[in-house]
Amino acid sequence: MGREEVKRALSILSKYVDEIEQKDPQYLWISKVAEKHGIKALPVVVGNALVSYRLSGTGEQYWEEFGRFFLSHEPTIENLIKFIRLSKYNKAMKEQKVKRIERVKAVLERLDKRHSDLNLLKEELKRALNAKGTEKTLVFALKMAYYLFKALGLPVKGDVELPIDSRIATVTCASELLDASVEEIMGKKRDEAIRIWRELANEVGLKSLHLDALLWLPARGLRKALCKGLDVGKEVVRRNLEEYGIREAEEVAELLVRRACC
Numbered sequence: 001m002g003r004e005e006v007k008r009a010l011s012i013l014s015k016y017v018d019e020i021e022q023k024d025p026q027y028l029w030i031s032k033v034a035e036k037h038g039i040k041a042l043p044v045v046v047g048n049a050l051v052s053y054r055l056s057g058t059g060e061q062y063w064e065e066f067g068r069f070f071l072s073h074e075p076t077i078e079n080l081i082k083f084i085r086l087s088k089y090n091k092a093m094k095e096q097k098v099k100r101i102e103r104v105k106a107v108l109e110r111l112d113k114r115h116s117d118l119n120l121l122k123e124e125l126k127r128a129l130n131a132k133g134t135e136k137t138l139v140f141a142l143k144m145a146y147y148l149f150k151a152l153g154l155p156v157k158g159d160v161e162l163p164i165d166s167r168i169a170t171v172t173c174a175s176e177l178l179d180a181s182v183e184e185i186m187g188k189k190r191d192e193a194i195r196i197w198r199e200l201a202n203e204v205g206l207k208s209l210h211l212d213a214l215l216w217l218p219a220r221g222l223r224k225a226l227c228k229g230l231d232v233g234k235e236v237v238r239r240n241l242e243e244y245g246i247r248e249a250e251e252v253a254e255l256l257v258r259r260a261c262c
Helices: 003-023 025-050 059-069 078-086 094-105 106-110 118-129 136-151 165-173 183-188 190-203 210-217 222-225 230-243 247-255
Strands: none
Touching: 003 025, 003 210, 003 247, 025 059, 025 078, 025 094, 025 118, 025 136, 059 078, 078 094, 078 106, 094 106, 094 118, 094 183, 106 118, 118 136, 118 165, 136 210, 165 183, 165 190, 165 210, 165 222, 183 247, 190 210, 222 230, 230 247
């Protein structure tokens, strides 16, 4: 399996955590909203993350749409529901998503600086959603909260599990960390994937909190590329890494892309 290769890749990428996170389009739009509204934006950032699934565009496109909307609207739950209903990138299951926001409205509206302790935020969301705490949208909400606190210059306590979406599952498969398909990693192997990535992060001195940006951004377009061949996949990851200023982009691509998981 590719455990040692992935550890080497993470050791390299760990030097670039701040640069990569600050160039993440999701972070860039959250930081604009943070500059406009300050900590008052926390409820809509967390709420939007909780319904960021089954998108008809990329995550980057969706958070740009979110950012543009809240630069001209107050960050209220009512406006978040309005945004969801208007969104062109979040079309699927709109009413189910609105109901989810309404279900956690009371929790969202009391979020403030105390919740820079991500463990506290996690526990409150778990109770409100009757969740385990490792669900993809819940941990993604914690990550987006972290981005807001980072943009505001507030220190953050706690850690966040890696959200396993299709991009992360593709990297997990392509790096040979798990002998499983992308679909299996998003399904029955999901908890195992989370555990392995957590262990590797700990071994190289990284918080799991930072793994998502380090893996998700370079994996843009990876699965589609791997359907054309292993070398095409490596080239896509190399180019993505170079966009974020990673000098060892070619080495990291070789370490992370070892199997054509199409």
